Amino acid sequence: LNKPFQPLNKLVIFGVGLIGGSLALALKRVMPQLHVTGMGRSGDSLQTASDLGIIDSIGTDIPFALADADIVVIAAPVAQTLPILQAIAPHLGSRTIVTDVGSTKSDVIRAAEQALGANLPRFVPAHPIAGAEQSGAAAARAELFQDKNLVLTPTADTDPEAVQQVRRMWEAAGARVQEMTAAQHDSIFAAVSHLPHLLAFALVDELASRPNAGQLFDFAASGFRDFTRIAGSSPEMWRDISLANREALLDELQAYQQALTDLMRLLQDNDGAGLQALFERASQARNNWARAREIKK
Amino acid sequence: LNKPFQPLNKLVIFGVGLIGGSLALALKRVMPQLHVTGMGRSGDSLQTASDLGIIDSIGTDIPFALADADIVVIAAPVAQTLPILQAIAPHLGSRTIVTDVGSTKSDVIRAAEQALGANLPRFVPAHPIAGAEQSGAAAARAELFQDKNLVLTPTADTDPEAVQQVRRMWEAAGARVQEMTAAQHDSIFAAVSHLPHLLAFALVDELASRPNAGQLFDFAASGFRDFTRIAGSSPEMWRDISLANREALLDELQAYQQALTDLMRLLQDNDGAGLQALFERASQARNNWARAREIKK
Numbered sequence: 001l002n003k004p005f006q007p008l009n010k011l012v013i014f015g016v017g018l019i020g021g022s023l024a025l026a027l028k029r030v031m032p033q034l035h036v037t038g039m040g041r042s043g044d045s046l047q048t049a050s051d052l053g054i055i056d057s058i059g060t061d062i063p064f065a066l067a068d069a070d071i072v073v074i075a076a077p078v079a080q081t082l083p084i085l086q087a088i089a090p091h092l093g094s095r096t097i098v099t100d101v102g103s104t105k106s107d108v109i110r111a112a113e114q115a116l117g118a119n120l121p122r123f124v125p126a127h128p129i130a131g132a133e134q135s136g137a138a139a140a141r142a143e144l145f146q147d148k149n150l151v152l153t154p155t156a157d158t159d160p161e162a163v164q165q166v167r168r169m170w171e172a173a174g175a176r177v178q179e180m181t182a183a184q185h186d187s188i189f190a191a192v193s194h195l196p197h198l199l200a201f202a203l204v205d206e207l208a209s210r211p212n213a214g215q216l217f218d219f220a221a222s223g224f225r226d227f228t229r230i231a232g233s234s235p236e237m238w239r240d241i242s243l244a245n246r247e248a249l250l251d252e253l254q255a256y257q258q259a260l261t262d263l264m265r266l267l268q269d270n271d272g273a274g275l276q277a278l279f280e281r282a283s284q285a286r287n288n289w290a291r292a293r294e295i296k297k
Numbered sequence: 298l299n300k301p302f303q304p305l306n307k308l309v310i311f312g313v314g315l316i317g318g319s320l321a322l323a324l325k326r327v328m329p330q331l332h333v334t335g336m337g338r339s340g341d342s343l344q345t346a347s348d349l350g351i352i353d354s355i356g357t358d359i360p361f362a363l364a365d366a367d368i369v370v371i372a373a374p375v376a377q378t379l380p381i382l383q384a385i386a387p388h389l390g391s392r393t394i395v396t397d398v399g400s401t402k403s404d405v406i407r408a409a410e411q412a413l414g415a416n417l418p419r420f421v422p423a424h425p426i427a428g429a430e431q432s433g434a435a436a437a438r439a440e441l442f443q444d445k446n447l448v449l450t451p452t453a454d455t456d457p458e459a460v461q462q463v464r465r466m467w468e469a470a471g472a473r474v475q476e477m478t479a480a481q482h483d484s485i486f487a488a489v490s491h492l493p494h495l496l497a498f499a500l501v502d503e504l505a506s507r508p509n510a511g512q513l514f515d516f517a518a519s520g521f522r523d524f525t526r527i528a529g530s531s532p533e534m535w536r537d538i539s540l541a542n543r544e545a546l547l548d549e550l551q552a553y554q555q556a557l558t559d560l561m562r563l564l565q566d567n568d569g570a571g572l573q574a575l576f577e578r579a580s581q582a583r584n585n586w587a588r589a590r591e592i593k594k
């Protein structure tokens with residue numbers, strides 16, 4: 001940890017959207033010398049990123065873009081991770097570090113093992129926990145990661161020095177960096193992120209499929225609005241996350257079904273004391289969490 | 298509908314909290330002559346309401362408070378509805394209208410049938426759909442009901458003229474008044490309000506009960522925050538609502554469990570197209586709803 005941070009000179013970002021763009025802006029704030037090359041499938045969004053000063057150049061040729069790159073960040077939709085890793089693998093310098101920002105980690109590690117060969121030790125799986133309400137380079141902002149969690153999930157293969165470099169990069173962007181295994185990561189996020197998304201999608205789909213859906217939605221109010229906000233998220237992204245974290249999610253869904261069955265039993269039994277106890281445990285936990293989060297800010 | 302609105306001179310409100318207090322403020326805006334008497338178990342909160350100019354007098358004696366009252370509004374916690382109806386029944390004038398603001402209606406009608414006797418036709422069950430994030434008279438504001446839905450659920454027993462008076466009162470407070478049966482009301486709100494609350498309570502309780510709850514909550518982010526906001530609601534209130542609307546809620550929970558079982562099958566089958574189709578239906582319905590709601594505002 002006392003090792004001096006090797007200054008970053010060149011960063012290559014695949015996918016300059018909210019996450020990739022905000023990382024570039026955050027790093028440029030503290031590393032004025034940093035050159036950021038943006039790469040991606042959408043020329044329009046790269047041009048936007050360039051116009052906004054988020055990137056310094058638009059990469060069109062992989063070997064040229066990767067030459068002398070210190071770190072390559074893959075911030076494109078997760079379904080593109082494997083093809084991008086395969087495309088860059090033959091052109092990676094021996095010191096270049098590769099990292100990602102995907103919401104699931106075991107699958108990304110499998111993709112890296114499949115694609116990177118000798119460069120595998122320089123791949124550092126990462127997941128910044130920061131808002132997905134907006135998207136696109138135009139929404140990028142230097143403060144997005146300030147005091148937000150970022151999880152690194154290195155494996156036994158990963159070079160500790162590469163982990164250290166990626167940690168320092170995200171700390172420079174303001175994030176609180178933590179390390180855990182990919183399995184731990186995927187199980188935690190199945191519970192606190194992926195499960196709630198699937199529950200919200202399922203509720204809205206179920207209600208929308210009814211003959212009186214229009215009337216139901218007409219009377220939905222602010223509780224419904226907040227509960228279902230995440231059901232407005234990108235279907236493609238959540239298809240990919242669901243499949244990538246399938247096993248952990250199935251475990252979570254099963255545990256949740258059991259919790260609902262227990263709750264239904266309390267209702268069937270007219271067990272007011274049992275219902276109140278459950279609601280009290282939940283509201284205390286929710287309100288304590290919200291307070292702690294507010295204090296941490 | 299062309300009948301002139303009989304001007305309100307005296308309103309009695311049992312429970313001067315957010316809802317009762319906001320109704321008083323909204324009506325005083327357009328009826329400067331209106332005298333509002335507040336009644337309730339908490340002398341402190343009645344004093345606050347009086348200090349804030351929400352009520353004109355604090356009622357201590359039921360016969361005296363009810364004399365010449367045009368409308369009595371029961372805005373206390375729903376568990377008090379039956380005792381309040383029983384307490385006021387012997388002292389109601391033949392022209393006095395009684396109405397309530399409870400989140401469930403079939404149970405309130407049963408209570409009225411049990412308590413009101415000859416005054417039953419002058420009881421108009423009502424439910425204003427307005428924010429429960431805050432509570433107490435200090436949070437009351439005249440605009441709370443502006444452009445919000447209000448549902449009346451009169452029965453075959455209810456005097457149409459009493460319904461008309463209560464409709465006019467709520468329209469004067471800015472609400473959009475609709476009528477339906479109590480059964481329709483309770484089934485709609487089981488789906489769009491009570492079910493989401495129970496789902497959020499169940500999720501938070503299930504996660505909070507795990508050995509690694511601290512770690513889970515540490516990584517919960519903005520999606521979790523919004524999804525679980527309603528799990529911070531009053532346990533007593535939701536115990537009462539759950540029991541009052543038990544049958545409809547059990548139907549909803551069963552339908553939701555089936556939807557989750559279908560979703561789990563898609564995951565088990567690695568059915569990416571099926572998952573994406575479900576998420577697309579949900580996100581379109583959610584985003585269309587949010588847009589329509591924004592336009593209506």
